[in-house]
Amino acid sequence: MLAVSWDTVRLFLHVLAATIWVGGQLTLAALVPVLRRQGPDAPRVAARRFNLVAWPAYGVLIATGIWNIIAVSPMSPAYQRTLTVKLIVVAASGISAFLHARSKTTVGLAVWGALTGLTALSALFLGIVLAG
Numbered sequence: 094m095l096a097v098s099w100d101t102v103r104l105f106l107h108v109l110a111a112t113i114w115v116g117g118q119l120t121l122a123a124l125v126p127v128l129r130r131q132g133p134d135a136p137r138v139a140a141r142r143f144n145l146v147a148w149p150a151y152g153v154l155i156a157t158g159i160w161n162i163i164a165v166s167p168m169s170p171a172y173q174r175t176l177t178v179k180l181i182v183v184a185a186s187g188i189s190a191f192l193h194a195r196s197k198t199t200v201g202l203a204v205w206g207a208l209t210g211l212t213a214l215s216a217l218f219l220g221i222v223l224a225g
């Protein structure tokens with residue numbers, strides 16, 4: 094059996110939270126057509142329920158992300174640049190998710206929803222680049 098270290102715990106929690114934040118959004122988006130058939134309010138009710146796990150996961154991503162930074166320091170300039178881009182994308186993912194949840198118009202829901210999905214996927218991709 095391979096050894097389990099604090100690095101294992103750190104990455105486990107970071108990736109677990111990423112699966113909820115990113116995977117949950119994609120799964121919810123895929124379920125929207127089916128939910129709509131249950132009633133006009135069903136997608137909003139499901140999204141509100143998802144937010145109860147999504148925002149704690151976002152908090153865990155930030156906390157374990159800071160832990161990651163401490164663990165991988167010192168960093169090369171290229172690593173720092175990639176991390177900076179990732180942090181901008183992470184912030185954009187949180188802001189667009191917040192605006193998506195507060196949106197009342199179809200256009201607002203579509204624009205902020207698409208931005209949330211794109212930025213969340215980009216954060217995931219840049220996380221893999223950092224870990225590689």
Ligand code: HEM
Pocket residue numbers: 104107108111114115154155157158159161162164165176180183186213216217219220221223224225
């Ligand atoms: C939407 C939010 C985020 C997502 C989806 C995400 C995703 C990921 C993923 C999938 C990895 C690769 C883990 C591995 O397999 O080794 C990773 C690594 C990393 N993430 Fe994040 N992350 C997010 C937020 C953050 C934040 C807020 C920070 C910093 C405050 C951060 C800093 C890092 C660092 C430094 C690594 C490299 C860790 C290492 O190589 O040991 N991440 N991230």
